Amino acid sequence: MSKKEFNHNDHTVPFANTLMVRDSCLCLHVRRAARTIARRFDDAFRPLDLTSGQYSLLMSLNRPSPPHMKDVADLLAMDRTTLTANLKPLERRGLVEITPDPKDKRGRLLSLTRDGMALLARAFPIWKETQNQLESLVADSNARQLLADLISLSQDPEK
Template sequence: MSDDVLIPYETTLYVRDHCLCLQAQRAARALARRFDDALRPVGLTNGQFSLLMSLNRPAPPPMGPVANLLAMDRTTLTAALKPLERRGLVRIEADPRDRRGRLLRLTEEGRRLLTQAFPIWKETHEKVDAQLSAVDMNALRAGMMALA
């Protein structure tokens, strides 16, 4: 194989400037860091906040719908639940209708922590929305949901 450049540098710049996947990844990482920093005082990451919030339902959900909402496979969801379960924020229970299934219950401690975390999330989100004031946020969310 020769040392010849097969793809010109201009192509790299074109991809950098046009690739939606790259821009979405960069934005996701920047948002994740921002929310991680904001939620650090209550001992949560943005992913843990989203997971706890996804369990804030009238009845404990099964793993499948939670994994689907968070765009995770069940194995990844199980790994993400373990530290929350160890902290007493979440309980994983057998489904009484199907003992093979698992239901995910937010504990009282989990609800208390989520109650502390929500105002932090809301304030951080308001700052992000203000930073993007020139963007139609409903269109942005709709576009992102269409891709998800």
């Protein structure tokens, strides 16, 4: 075994492996990029007192008919408890309404209020401008291919 390989007996990892992970780990770099992108959108939405996560949540409710909580949680890749916690401030601001499903009282339907739709309409041009700026940063590669690759990576292989 070379010195650069992990030695199961001494329970150490060579620094060369740390550098290899730093330079090649998809998880690390996707997380760093996600945080950087979220900060860019958070900064852009700040004048509307909105975060990038709240914008995504509001946009996920912009549908012809109110979605179930489970559908929104699945779309946003979060559990229902986290979704509920994220909905509370939006509901308090009067942007979102949560109502029982008339077909199944255990289920909850989510919808934008008039104020929620108005805020979303104000936020969309900000999103579009920020999105265009970010896409221009990856223009030499291929922003559409990057998006397709990220979507592919985020698909649950067990579904």
